[in-house]
Amino acid sequence: MTEPQTAEIPKTESEAESTRELPPVVADQLDDEVAPFRPGVAGWLARGAVWALLAWVVFAIPGNVLSPFHLGVSDVGHASKAAIFAIIGLSLNVLIGYAGTISLGHQAFVGVGGFVSAYVVVDMGLEFWLAVPIAAAVGGLQAALLGAVSLRLTGLYFALVTLAYGVFAEETLFGITAFTGGEGGKNVPRPIGFGDDYSFYYLCLAFLAVVLWADWRLVRTKGGRALQALRENPRVASSYGIDVKAYTLMAFVVSGIFAGIGGALLAQQSTFLVPETFDFELALLFVLMTVVGGLRNRVGVVIGSVIFALLEEGTLVHLLHIDGFLDSTIGLPAEFFGLVVGPFLLLLTLTLYPGGIGQQIAPISHWLRGRKFDLHAGKVTEVEVADVRA
Amino acid sequence: MITELGIAVINGVFIGCVYALVALGIVLIYRASGVFNFAQAEFGTTGLFAAYAGVVLWGWPYWLSFLFGLAVAMAMGLATERLVINPLRHASRVTLLVGTAGVALAAIGIQFWKSNEQPIRQMPKIVNGIAAEPFGTAVTYQHLVTLGVLIVVAAALAVFFRSPSGLALQAAQQEGTAAELVGISVRRVSMMTWGIAAVLGGLAGILSGPNLTFTAGYLTFGAGAALLPGFMAAVLGGMRSMPGAVAGAMAVGVIEQLGSLSIFGYYTGGGAMMLFFFLLIVLLVRPQGLFVRKAVAT
Numbered sequence: 001m002t003e004p005q006t007a008e009i010p011k012t013e014s015e016a017e018s019t020r021e022l023p024p025v026v027a028d029q030l031d032d033e034v035a036p037f038r039p040g041v042a043g044w045l046a047r048g049a050v051w052a053l054l055a056w057v058v059f060a061i062p063g064n065v066l067s068p069f070h071l072g073v074s075d076v077g078h079a080s081k082a083a084i085f086a087i088i089g090l091s092l093n094v095l096i097g098y099a100g101t102i103s104l105g106h107q108a109f110v111g112v113g114g115f116v117s118a119y120v121v122v123d124m125g126l127e128f129w130l131a132v133p134i135a136a137a138v139g140g141l142q143a144a145l146l147g148a149v150s151l152r153l154t155g156l157y158f159a160l161v162t163l164a165y166g167v168f169a170e171e172t173l174f175g176i177t178a179f180t181g182g183e184g185g186k187n188v189p190r191p192i193g194f195g196d197d198y199s200f201y202y203l204c205l206a207f208l209a210v211v212l213w214a215d216w217r218l219v220r221t222k223g224g225r226a227l228q229a230l231r232e233n234p235r236v237a238s239s240y241g242i243d244v245k246a247y248t249l250m251a252f253v254v255s256g257i258f259a260g261i262g263g264a265l266l267a268q269q270s271t272f273l274v275p276e277t278f279d280f281e282l283a284l285l286f287v288l289m290t291v292v293g294g295l296r297n298r299v300g301v302v303i304g305s306v307i308f309a310l311l312e313e314g315t316l317v318h319l320l321h322i323d324g325f326l327d328s329t330i331g332l333p334a335e336f337f338g339l340v341v342g343p344f345l346l347l348l349t350l351t352l353y354p355g356g357i358g359q360q361i362a363p364i365s366h367w368l369r370g371r372k373f374d375l376h377a378g379k380v381t382e383v384e385v386a387d388v389r390a
Numbered sequence: 391m392i393t394e395l396g397i398a399v400i401n402g403v404f405i406g407c408v409y410a411l412v413a414l415g416i417v418l419i420y421r422a423s424g425v426f427n428f429a430q431a432e433f434g435t436t437g438l439f440a441a442y443a444g445v446v447l448w449g450w451p452y453w454l455s456f457l458f459g460l461a462v463a464m465a466m467g468l469a470t471e472r473l474v475i476n477p478l479r480h481a482s483r484v485t486l487l488v489g490t491a492g493v494a495l496a497a498i499g500i501q502f503w504k505s506n507e508q509p510i511r512q513m514p515k516i517v518n519g520i521a522a523e524p525f526g527t528a529v530t531y532q533h534l535v536t537l538g539v540l541i542v543v544a545a546a547l548a549v550f551f552r553s554p555s556g557l558a559l560q561a562a563q564q565e566g567t568a569a570e571l572v573g574i575s576v577r578r579v580s581m582m583t584w585g586i587a588a589v590l591g592g593l594a595g596i597l598s599g600p601n602l603t604f605t606a607g608y609l610t611f612g613a614g615a616a617l618l619p620g621f622m623a624a625v626l627g628g629m630r631s632m633p634g635a636v637a638g639a640m641a642v643g644v645i646e647q648l649g650s651l652s653i654f655g656y657y658t659g660g661g662a663m664m665l666f667f668f669l670l671i672v673l674l675v676r677p678q679g680l681f682v683r684k685a686v687a688t
Contacts, residue, residue: 171659
């Protein structure tokens with residue numbers, strides 16, 4: 001009996017001492033029980049049916065393919081806007097959710113992206129496919145500049161600087177007529193082949209997919225893990241050798257790049273860009289949709305952004321046919337529904353469901369991924385946003 | 391040039407009075423709850439809408455509408471404390487910030503909805519007419535009333551903070567647990583602070599409203615935007631000092647006006663640019679504030 005033990009010990013010790021190869025970290029180790037749950041044939045069929053239904057809603061209905069409804073051009077335009085808002089929501093999620101730093105000037109990043117893209121297409125006469133990378137690069141660059149100067153400040157003071165930057169961009173940068181076209185705005189033609197609203201919607205979806213993929217990869221890199229650590233406790237993180245400022249700056253730059261892409265698409269979607277679009281109210285709306293969607297929950301953020309984008313001009317109210325009801329009972333016109341109801345959703349999210357929409361849909365999304373249906377899945381007790389200094 | 395500077399300083403000081411009222415509320419709430427209150431300016435706009443409804447829509451006397459506006463602002467402040475701040479008191483400060491921003495946006499949404507038929511409105515002045523014209527710029531009686539109210543409010547706050555309830559308030563803000571032990575109700579103090587701050591916001595709104603036409607979100611991002619300057623003023627005072635906040639508000643008002651000098655004449659938004667760079671420089675060079683000796687913010 002003693003022999004195998006003595007044979008084992010040196011081996012394990014040498015394994016433990018070797019730092020060349022770390023054992024792979026198994027994700028979701030706690031979630032898998034001793035015998036992991038496997039759905040039966042009927043279970044897989046049911047899940048497959050729901051997936052197919054989701055895919056049908058996202059891909060088929062807006063294109064009027066295999067669908068009993070007929071969506072007009074304006075409805076599809078709203079769908080494109082929803083996809084763009086989802087990109088912007090993911091951009092803010094990187095900052096608020098992953099890095100725990102809040103930006104109240106995100107409308108400036110989106111706006112700069114939009115106007116740069118418009119400038120490249122209209123004034124320089126370049127292709128849209130070149131304008132998007134340029135807008136993304138400018139978005140990243142301005143985030144890098146602002147962050148390099150002001151990330152010495154943390155928490156509330158940084159939020160204040162972004163707020164001031166947003167107002168500065170709105171009134172000063174967007175007031176430069178040569179760049180933005182001034183009060184009259186700017187006409188932005190769509191790229192060749194995506195001129196009509198239906199094909200443009202699929203273009204927006206493709207960009208959303210790219211951003212989702214980049215976001216998913218970001219969380220799994222060294223930088224993503226560093227962000228997770230510094231959000232929980234920046235002091236502990238820095239004592240483990242994580243450069244808190246550098247990684248926060250990285251998150252800010254990534255967020256700026258995503259916002260630049262979103263802005264470029266928004267310019268193409270609206271085809272007519274005026275500086276007044278990008279006011280402080282829009283920045284508040286962006287924060288709102290991200291927090292209501294559920295921080296650090298990609299699906300939740302996307303759903304939250306889509307809901308707020310559709311609420312903005314009352315599209316969702318029209319689609320649900322409750323506009324007449326609202327107008328007759330409390331006299332609320334459909335176009336104000338989002339503005340009035342949205343903030344209350346936010347307050348409810350903060351006080352009752354800190355995980356946002358992501359928390360509410362967790363049972364379904366877990367079930368769709370082949371787990372058991374559990375009503376209490378994905379419970380979050382508090383919106384954990386880092387509280388560094390101030 | 392001298393005339394231009396004179397105009398900028400005079401306009402800046404009178405705008406600074408409004409900023410000071412907002413900044414005092416921000417400082418009070420920061421000391422009580424440790425939160426950057428983004429709803430502070432909305433207390434003002436809501437009070438302004440209520441006072442407007444009293445004077446213009448319902449034909450009440452001005453003083454009654456004025457008090458009604460202040461009462462509505464105060465009710466909003468108390469409701470914010472009860473429904474948002476108190477349930478979130480253990481949450482992080484950035485969460486609280488998002489919560490107050492939500493309150494502001496809710497108020498703006500309701501204002502947009504309710505003023506849909508006539509989005510742009512004009513509040514009548516307390517006293518019409520122009521008092522003096524130094525450097526050719528008009529100083530209205532409304533401006534002088536605002537300045538007078540600010541002086542009275544500052545004096546009242548100074549007296550109040552030396553009275554027993556004022557001392558209780560300061561004690562609860564500095565060390566909540568210890569204050570509870572000597573019999574101060576932190577809960578009541580928190581309510582009181584939010585009530586006072588909301589009245590200050592209401593004063594800012596109702597007094598500055600008649601200077602221009604107003605819309606929904608007037609004090610937050612509208613024509614009379616005082617939220618960002620108010621925050622800057624509070625930061626200049628180190629977020630805790632009340633005299634510092636008032637001095638900061640005057641400085642911010644003048645600096646913003648300097649942005650509209652004719653040397654920046656070719657660009658719009660000179661004021662916003664001046665404020666952004668000024669805030670950046672102050673926060674980077676003296677993050678503890680300009681008008682305080684030592685850092686007290688923790």
